Amino acid sequence: MNGDAHDIARRGQTKTLAFGFWLASRGLLVRSAIVLAAGMAIAGAMSSFWLVHHGVSTLETVPLIASEALAWGAGLSLAGAASMRMPYRDAELGVLSFALARGATIQQYVRGRMGGIVLWTFLCVGGGTLVTIAGTIAAVRPTEDVMRASAGALIFSLAFGGSIAPVAMATLGARSRMRGYVALLLVVGVPELVAPWTSRILPDGWSELTSLPAALGALRSVTEESTDWLLIARALAGLTLVATVSFMVTVGHVSRAAERVSP
Numbered sequence: 001m002n003g004d005a006h007d008i009a010r011r012g013q014t015k016t017l018a019f020g021f022w023l024a025s026r027g028l029l030v031r032s033a034i035v036l037a038a039g040m041a042i043a044g045a046m047s048s049f050w051l052v053h054h055g056v057s058t059l060e061t062v063p064l065i066a067s068e069a070l071a072w073g074a075g076l077s078l079a080g081a082a083s084m085r086m087p088y089r090d091a092e093l094g095v096l097s098f099a100l101a102r103g104a105t106i107q108q109y110v111r112g113r114m115g116g117i118v119l120w121t122f123l124c125v126g127g128g129t130l131v132t133i134a135g136t137i138a139a140v141r142p143t144e145d146v147m148r149a150s151a152g153a154l155i156f157s158l159a160f161g162g163s164i165a166p167v168a169m170a171t172l173g174a175r176s177r178m179r180g181y182v183a184l185l186l187v188v189g190v191p192e193l194v195a196p197w198t199s200r201i202l203p204d205g206w207s208e209l210t211s212l213p214a215a216l217g218a219l220r221s222v223t224e225e226s227t228d229w230l231l232i233a234r235a236l237a238g239l240t241l242v243a244t245v246s247f248m249v250t251v252g253h254v255s256r257a258a259e260r261v262s263p
Contacts, residue, residue: 020116045135122161
């Protein structure tokens with residue numbers, strides 16, 4: 001009996017994720033971000049050939065720079081556009097009522113919607129990074145440094161989608177756009193700005209916990225010869241905590257939106 005219930009719940013979650021993936025692709029701003037990611041990916045791949053043509057033979061920084069640009073450019077734009085007032089927009093369009101009427105819980109609905117945005121963000125950032133890596137490998141004989149940098153860029157891309165997308169939903173999902181932008185700035189931008197001062201409060205070597213960008217950047221060190229695994233563990237723990245809190249906040253947004261449309 002428990003096994004049947006588990007199978008039903010798993011199928012329901014899979015359908016909710018597919019539904020969330022489809023919903024996350026809708027909207028002009030989201031599609032513009034996808035086009036932007038494709039253009040940046042092509043530019044990243046072509047830059048390797050341009051650098052080789054001008055005598056540059058060490059290209060290990062190209063995948064790292066490309067992943068960073070894709071993340072904070074196309075990735076953040078996509079996550080933000082897909083998350084903007086999501087709970088209340090879904091409620092107004094009847095999407096939320098439809099999902100709840102089909103038996104989905106609010107937690108399942110949020111997991112599906114959040115999972116859809118996470119997947120699209122990673123497809124844009126990670127897919128664009130892969131295209132850049134392919135261009136780099138085609139332009140120059142791949143060295144150990146290039147392969148390590150490529151692995152670090154992909155790890156960064158995966159972590160970016162898994163952390164920034166939930167944060168975008170939790171902040172930009174607020175009823176007011178202005179409140180959403182302010183909240184996003186407070187969570188992502190302000191901690192990075194004050195990191196030189198907050199890092200003094202933390203133990204030496206714990207600067208990766210000062211902000212989300214710092215934690216994401218720390219994950220790239222996983223490909224170094226002398227990897228600090230404690231640093232990686234702290235960064236992952238910090239990002240997981242942020243994503244978990246973001247999920248809980250988004251559940252609250254969706255619950256309030258559901259109450260507004262309930263008969």
